[in-house]
Amino acid sequence: MKYAGDSRQGRPVDPDPVTTRLPPHRGGRATGRRAARQQQEKRTLWAVGRSLVALSAVTVLVGTGAAWEGYRQAVSGVTKSNALGDGPKSTGAAQNILIMGLDSRLDEKGNPLPQEMYDALHAGDDSVGGYNSNVLILLHIPGDGSKATAISIPRDDYVTLAPASCVGGTSPCKDKIKTAYGWAYVGAKDRLAKTISDPQALEQAAREEGRKAEIATIKSFLGNNVPIDHFVEVTLVAFFQIAQAVQPITVCLNERTQDDFSGADFQKGVQDIDASQAMAFVRQRRDPDESLNFTDLDRTRRQQAFIVALAHKLAQSGAVSSPSTLRNLLDVAKQNIAIDDKLDMLQFVQHASTLVSGGITMYTLPVQDFGDAPNVNGDLESINIVDMNQIHGIVKDIMAGSGPPSPTTTAAPTSVPAAAGVTVNVINGSGEQGLAARLETALAGKGFTPGKPTSDEARATSSLTYGAGAEQAATALATQLGLTAKASAAREDNTIQLIVGTEDATSGPIADLAGPAPDSSSSSAATTTAPPPPPVNATATGANAPAPTDLSSMDGNANGVPCVK
Template sequence: MTHAEAPQSTRADRRRAADGKSGRPPRSRGRRVRRIILWTLVVLVLAAGGTGYWLYNNLNSNLHGVNLDEALGKNRPEKMATSGQNILVLGSDSRAGDNAALGTGKVAGARSDTALVMHIPEGRTRATAVSIPRDTLVTRPECTKSDGSTVPPAKRVMFNSVYSLAGPACVVKTVEQMSGVRMDHFMEIDFSGFKDLVDAIGGVTVTVDKPIHDKSSGLDLTAGTHKLDGTQSLAFVRTRHGVGDGSDLGRIGLQQQFMVALLSEIKQQDLLGSPAKTYKIANSLTSSLTTDSELASLKSLADFGRSMNGVDPGNMDTIMLPVAYDKIDPNRVVAAQPQADTLWKAIRTDTEIPESAKKSPATGG
């Protein structure tokens, strides 16, 4: 056979020859495809992992913590003997920064506009929320502020003034002193974050039996069912002139109603089906949330939230601390006895709250 007659070498022949010289077995098309897929998956996993790490860090850095043990010392009520939990929840109104545009009137400093003790009995399948009226006259204990200075004790001060004068740790100390109930955790959400959270979940549905028209808060609702956006929700929980006798007592019922509706809405969200929406909700919540130091991480907060999955917001018992109008200043209220003591004792012992302890002489009309 002449040189001209020699068959032309194919690309496959050259590849087989090269593989033979190197001692490697020939690679099939299937092996090449699998190799490409493998490297593609590695890149995707690394990209997703990097994004997940960034998202986690971003949400985690949003959280702020208060070390209650350091701020309050050892002179505190004993922890419950059961696995029940008590959480002090505050809604703050600083009227500063983002909150300034949401405020009504000129109010200096920060105030605790909403305060409630959330009691979750052993088993964590139900909960009781006890609202403390902001106009309640209390005895404020001696407190240490965040800058290290001391606030002296005082009698007959308005409950919501404690926050503005001495900060959230002093509010916890005041509640523990007046109730004898140890607060296992503390959570505070500011008004601007509250608005963003409601908008992030797409609004909250409430039903009112009577029309509400309040020029001070801007709330204007007809009787019936309404889906409120963030701005409307703020007006709903802050309105006082449009309900009852215009006092703080009248709006507590609206605040409790809204809280249950908000928790129910969050629980119904398809968080797994919409990662983008889930992140938006988490970002809104963590950006405006201050907790005790034990909960001030995304993992701790998530673990605590999962432990409460058995609580059905629809079965939550919402009551107001029993109060009576003060005999010296009828514009203020004081804890009504013996109802208040009976209520706090039931929470301390993690037992059922008697119906008599839920009735308040002052109702706000």
């Protein structure tokens, strides 16, 4: 099996076939590198599993416990952000903390990484990469001291981005959830460069806009009512430096596996790995043996397993008990971590230290299918297709402490997997005020790109027509709505036009999809989305191993090391 990519010192560089023309970081070294960087941005950008960083960095810090107080002044250099803004907050002592891990080859100050990091990655230098949030984890710490949970969001889920991320286009726009940060960063940097001359100030101002956009996108993805109390942003270099501080770390693999692109070369079973091997462990998403069926979601489960392994090491060895090691970790934090301005690090450590001893349940949210869809630039890319109604139900259940799955009641029929990248323009010919807008919203939740809701003269019956490239989505949607899809040369490519007549405005599938008007005292019959299957054990093997699309869970605690693919 061959993979396209460049090479460094005779070894393949890890390309990211599902990440094309992503937002450049436009920072780092002198302008003499800019031309080469711009040329590189036109190519497929490399993924660096980069960001596992995120929770592993936090896990290291929580393990320091009481020792943190003696070094409180040392955290004064950690980047503080006010990007979180207003919104729902948890009640009582509970906390929801968003972990964002960036793939940027720069530190939090916008400086290039140490050469040893680039050498360990063999994936390019500071001229490569963008500000993608390649690790997104919502950490829920209950106020009653019960077991914590972490929800991993697959980075390639195709979603509607925050308006600030729609660079060069109109809002709403869709792309992979990880790109919200980078697109907003690029747009802000271009705009703010006219008024901010200091490079460091410009970098930080642009990053603030990236954080705001990513957080807003995630809030919408999770269901808007899920509180986000704090966030921690960690850059790529932190993971390598933390792994160096606590190596060796014990991990476990269900199968013998190797991969030249990530540098992975692991035996089956339990084994100790150093910092460079840890980079390969969390980055691997392929193996020449196609029967192993590696995907990006398996890499997410690898990241979770490593977090558990790291907690196990901290609990068993006291690896960060020495003042010198702690000082090194604090230096990592100052250079490579940003936190919201209301997060009390000492209080956070006191709350989160229970993760090391009490354990944590980690979920990886499911995807419905894989497909292709245009990104913000209009370039076609490989994406994860998700059922937003299902995601909202799963997250709600996890946050409530009941755990998934449970049936979720919604006014929308089941989602349309082929909807990604297809725009639906709804024309209201029924005379019912607001019907087209409600349908556009409901169709966006089913995976379609919202079009422009309009009204037209009254007509009795409804119709659905489509342009080139939209046949599969149109046929599936028409079936759900009790209509017949017809091709039309008048429709633009990848576009559907739905005209709603009076006969379907008050009853039937179209009325059920739209739901009642906000001021209506009556309600349409709701349909119940079939619940997802129970979570699959992320450590299971053989026929029981998690499929790429499964909701999976991992029971992590400091008493053992989970074995994963």
